[in-house]
Amino acid sequence: MVVAGAGAIGSAVALRLLDDGAEVLLADPAPLAANASGVAAGMLAPAFEAVLDPLAAGHFELLKTARELWPALAARVGAELDRSGALWVGDEASNADMLKRLTGPGARAEGLDGAGARRSSPGLAAPQGAVFTPEDWTLDPAGMLAALRGAFEAAGGKVRAAAVTSWDAGTARLSDGGQARADALVLAAGLAAQGLDLPPPELAQLRPIKGQIVSLDAQAPRSGPVVRGEGVYLVPRASGPVAGATMEAGVRDLEVDPAAVQGLRSAAARLFPALAAAPVSGRAGVRASSPDGLPLVGRSLTPGAWLAMGARRNGWLLAPLVAELLAGQLAGAEDGHAARLFDPGRFTPD
Numbered sequence: 001m002v003v004a005g006a007g008a009i010g011s012a013v014a015l016r017l018l019d020d021g022a023e024v025l026l027a028d029p030a031p032l033a034a035n036a037s038g039v040a041a042g043m044l045a046p047a048f049e050a051v052l053d054p055l056a057a058g059h060f061e062l063l064k065t066a067r068e069l070w071p072a073l074a075a076r077v078g079a080e081l082d083r084s085g086a087l088w089v090g091d092e093a094s095n096a097d098m099l100k101r102l103t104g105p106g107a108r109a110e111g112l113d114g115a116g117a118r119r120s121s122p123g124l125a126a127p128q129g130a131v132f133t134p135e136d137w138t139l140d141p142a143g144m145l146a147a148l149r150g151a152f153e154a155a156g157g158k159v160r161a162a163a164v165t166s167w168d169a170g171t172a173r174l175s176d177g178g179q180a181r182a183d184a185l186v187l188a189a190g191l192a193a194q195g196l197d198l199p200p201p202e203l204a205q206l207r208p209i210k211g212q213i214v215s216l217d218a219q220a221p222r223s224g225p226v227v228r229g230e231g232v233y234l235v236p237r238a239s240g241p242v243a244g245a246t247m248e249a250g251v252r253d254l255e256v257d258p259a260a261v262q263g264l265r266s267a268a269a270r271l272f273p274a275l276a277a278a279p280v281s282g283r284a285g286v287r288a289s290s291p292d293g294l295p296l297v298g299r300s301l302t303p304g305a306w307l308a309m310g311a312r313r314n315g316w317l318l319a320p321l322v323a324e325l326l327a328g329q330l331a332g333a334e335d336g337h338a339a340r341l342f343d344p345g346r347f348t349p350d
């Protein structure tokens, strides 16, 4: 099989297919982590995503199912997950509302007073308390991409620094002039298969959403829960916290806007006042979204091609679920609930 695209989704899919016994070539012209997956915050956040992203509303159980697949995948590639959970920090009314919205669909959550919130995240300004959920975890995106790649190559997977430029009758042509014979092509190319001569028609449904995110050069917080507040999240990392992110619908460039960078630092400093003067650097990535916010996963109208694209805000969270689904479908498994939700043909009239 040929997998086109080595972001979170393609890397997870390629490893899963290899582990299931297929010969797999993973093709991507970009350097490791030079994609949306490398820019991402790395949250595995079924609880807060189901509350804060309108298109993920109602999908807590689905997102939790995806999260539950992560411990096995992380163990498979020898990488760590951070299970410190996440906090919401607002005023009294917004904290009470958040507690209801989290627990309504079944997430575990509890209210904390100001002292409890500061104990769980030193340096946090939470005068009116916070809401904690243990449901949301994180991973380090660059580290996880490297771990996935390492495990794939160690198990005999082949990697090519080239784009797939055409697919016809079981032959994939590559931008380096080579070609590969394969039973199936899996397109895991994020928003668009760059340089592919006849992209599958289903991809016309995908739209870009640019996201800018900042790294703060600060000593704290470097561990502990993710902290979310109105219009911002802050992810502790060993190398310094990360704050994000803008949602710029319809925009696909990777320019970093100084005003967006300063805006994210100010928002982060409302949560952690000591960050007000922290040196800051910004990056941008482009998410791909379908009209209903769920990815396109499964058989394409293009013969022999399979899709694993359009994971919107949750590509990291969904990666092992997408890999499991696709591996099952390629092996002829019956469609289940997630497969029907992600069906690439769901927007195409019969």
Ligand SMILES: Cc1cc2nc3c(=O)[nH]c(=O)nc-3n(C[C@H](O)[C@H](O)[C@H](O)COP(=O)(O)OP(=O)(O)OC[C@H]3O[C@@H](n4cnc5c(N)ncnc54)[C@H](O)[C@@H]3O)c2cc1C
Pocket: 004, 005, 006, 007, 008, 009, 010, 011, 027, 028, 029, 030, 034, 035, 036, 037, 038, 039, 040, 041, 042, 043, 044, 162, 163, 164, 165, 188, 189, 190, 191, 192, 193, 194, 195, 196, 210, 211, 212, 213, 244, 245, 246, 284, 285, 286, 287, 288, 308, 309, 310, 311, 312, 313, 314, 315, 316, 317, 318
């Ligand atoms: C600022 C920001 C923060 C985010 N935070 C989170 C988060 O906390 N948690 C979460 O789950 N998600 C998050 N996301 C979303 C997540 O990053 C995406 O959903 C995810 O990266 C999508 O992964 P992917 O593998 O589909 O695509 P990508 O990471 O975009 O990778 C696609 C790859 O395909 C390659 N490619 C393109 N065309 C071809 C071709 N013709 N042949 C071969 N290869 C090709 C590209 O070079 C690229 O490397 C965030 C996104 C942004 C922008």
